[in-house]
Amino acid sequence: GLMSDLLGFPKMEKKLASLLAIDHVLIVPGDSDEQPPVLKRLGQLLNNTLSLLLPDGRNVIAAMGGTTMAAVAKEFTPQLARQRQLLFVPARGGVGELVDIQANAICSQMAQNTGGEHRSLYVPENVSERTYEPLLKEPSIKPVLDLISHANVVIHSIGEAMTMASRRQMSDDVIAELEQKQAVAEAFGYFFDETGQVVYKIPRIGLQIRDLNDIPYVFAVAAGAKKATAIRAYMHNAPHQTWFITDESAANSLLKGA
Ligand code: BG6
Numbered sequence: 477g478l479m480s481d482l483l484g485f486p487k488m489e490k491k492l493a494s495l496l497a498i499d500h501v502l503i504v505p506g507d508s509d510e511q512p513p514v515l516k517r518l519g520q521l522l523n524n525t526l527s528l529l530l531p532d533g534r535n536v537i538a539a540m541g542g543t544t545m546a547a548v549a550k551e552f553t554p555q556l557a558r559q560r561q562l563l564f565v566p567a568r569g570g571v572g573e574l575v576d577i578q579a580n581a582i583c584s585q586m587a588q589n590t591g592g593e594h595r596s597l598y599v600p601e602n603v604s605e606r607t608y609e610p611l612l613k614e615p616s617i618k619p620v621l622d623l624i625s626h627a628n629v630v631i632h633s634i635g636e637a638m639t640m641a642s643r644r645q646m647s648d649d650v651i652a653e654l655e656q657k658q659a660v661a662e663a664f665g666y667f668f669d670e671t672g673q674v675v676y677k678i679p680r681i682g683l684q685i686r687d688l689n690d691i692p693y694v695f696a697v698a699a700g701a702k703k704a705t706a707i708r709a710y711m712h713n714a715p716h717q718t719w720f721i722t723d724e725s726a727a728n729s730l731l732k733g734a
Contacts, residue, residue: 485724492727496711498718507725509700514723515544518697519551522631522721529693530629532559538567538624538683539586540632540664541579544697548631549582552589562592565623567630568665568682569599569608572644595620599681608681617681624682630691634698635662636706650676661706663696663713670705672712688715699723704730 485503493501504521508514539545556562564586566579575581580596587594597620599611611617635643637659641651657675659667664685665678674685688694694715698707699722707722708730714720 485727488727488731492722492730493720495730496708496714496720497716498711498714498720499716500719501727502719502721503724503727504699504722505724507700508723509702509725514699515547516551518544518699518721518723519548522548522695522697523552523556525719525721526629526693526695527556527558530556530560534561534563535629536563536565536623536627537586537629537631538565538627538691539579539582539630540567541570541573541577541582542633542635543577544633544699545579545582545631546577546585548697549585549589552586554589554591557590557592562587562590563623564592564594565620565627566595566597566682567624567627567632568680569597569603570680571598571600595623597621597624597682603679603681605679608679611681621682625687627683627691629693629695630683630688631695631697632663634696634703634706634710636660636703637662637667641667644678646678661709663710666713668709668713670709672709674713685713691715692717694718695721697721699726701725701729704733708733 489501489503504517506514564583566583570579583594640662658669659675660670661668665680666674666685667676669675696718
């Protein structure tokens with residue numbers, strides 16, 4: 477309703493933050509599974525929150541890929557770059573997903589909408605350790621990795637394990653392993669079971685989950701009731717300073733399962 481549009485859901489946000497053991501939750505009205513405009517609201521809320529929170533001056537923002545990220549990137553505005561120099565970098569290699577939802581494309585969109593800069597990381601999603609070791613020293617890759625390691629902001633989403641495994645065309649063997657280990661969530665290329673245990677990891681270049689602890693501004697944007705199980709599983713690992721931006725339907729479902 478109108479009141480909730482204006483005021484948000486302060487009680488629910490507090491409850492959910494304490495349930496997930498993170499510092500901040502923000503909820504937009506609606507259900508993004510049913511109403512695509514809800515994703516737009518998530519993006520606007522993220523843009524406004526970043527505008528209020530980020531320090532003046534230089535900010536290095538590491539962004540992940542996915543359909544949620546692609547939708548929220550469209551809502552970024554020049555307001556965000558007021559008093560700031562923004563540099564968007566892909567948090568991890570991710571060439572292999574559809575081009576529009578790769579982190580490279582999302583960083584480019586965010587830079588374009590705000591008037592900031594961006595860098596690209598041309599590394600496949602899924603490479604063996606032997607292949608990527610020498611890549612770390614490549615002149616086109618190393619400077620971007622250095623930037624990622626200095627990011628003060630991370631923005632990512634959270635996926636359902638099996639949806640992400642098939643979208644990324646992981647092998648039948650890996651899919652069987654994920655099923656056997658009861659993976660329910662995926663974020664940053666890590667797969668988690670319901671208790672938050674990492675059960676599988678895609679060897680990818682860039683940000684690792686342990687790095688999140690040292691990053692002052694971490695934003696997790698994920699919505700829709702069908703992601704509730706994945707969100708809950710991932711949040712066992714989320715650093716406390718996380719801002720979780722979600723919709724009413726995911727929030728209700730998380731609180732009901734409590
Ligand atoms: C990305 C994360 O931001 O979002 C992935 O890096 C996650 O790890 C994905 O699985 C979720 O994608 P979508 O399309 O559901 O937003």
